Amino acid sequence: QVQLAESGGGLVQAGGSLRLSCRGSGRTFSGSAMGWFRRAPGKEREFVAGISWRSITYYADSVKGRFTISRDNAKNTVYLQMNSLKPEDTAVYYCAAARSGVVTTTPNTYSYWGQGTQVTASS
Numbered sequence: 001q002v003q004l005a006e007s008g009g010g011l012v013q014a015g016g017s018l019r020l021s022c023r024g025s026g027r028t029f030s031g032s033a034m035g036w037f038r039r040a041p042g043k044e045r046e047f048v049a050g051i052s053w054r055s056i057t058y059y060a061d062s063v064k065g066r067f068t069i070s071r072d073n074a075k076n077t078v079y080l081q082m083n084s085l086k087p088e089d090t091a092v093y094y095c096a097a098a099r100s101g102v103v104t105t106t107p108n109t110y111s112y113w114g115q116g117t118q119v120t121a122s123s
């Protein structure tokens with residue numbers, strides 16, 4: 001069974017940091033682009049960051065300079081380091097594995113999704 005499992009969410013004060021992890025199981029994701037998305041209450045799911053199979057990274061403008069995505073193929077794991085968190089970053093964060101090795105911002109191009117982890121940045 002192919003699964004993605006996120007961890008590392010929590011409650012932090014604005015300005016704080018969190019590191020999310022997403023571990024894959026059931027197959028290797030080294031040839032897949034990986035992405036992080038988030039959904040805030042009352043809002044649509046949005047792209048946050050992505051990393052291609054060659055480790056080329058992409059970020060939403062709202063997180064550029066604050067968030068860093070990385071991957072460790074030996075561990076079949078992708079990470080999202082989040083610094084300088086703002087209250088508007090509060091959301092459920094999901095990791096996803098794309099059908100190809102190229103990053104896209106469109107959720108329906110991703111085949112596998114994790115269950116999500118809550119991130120709350122309090123003001």
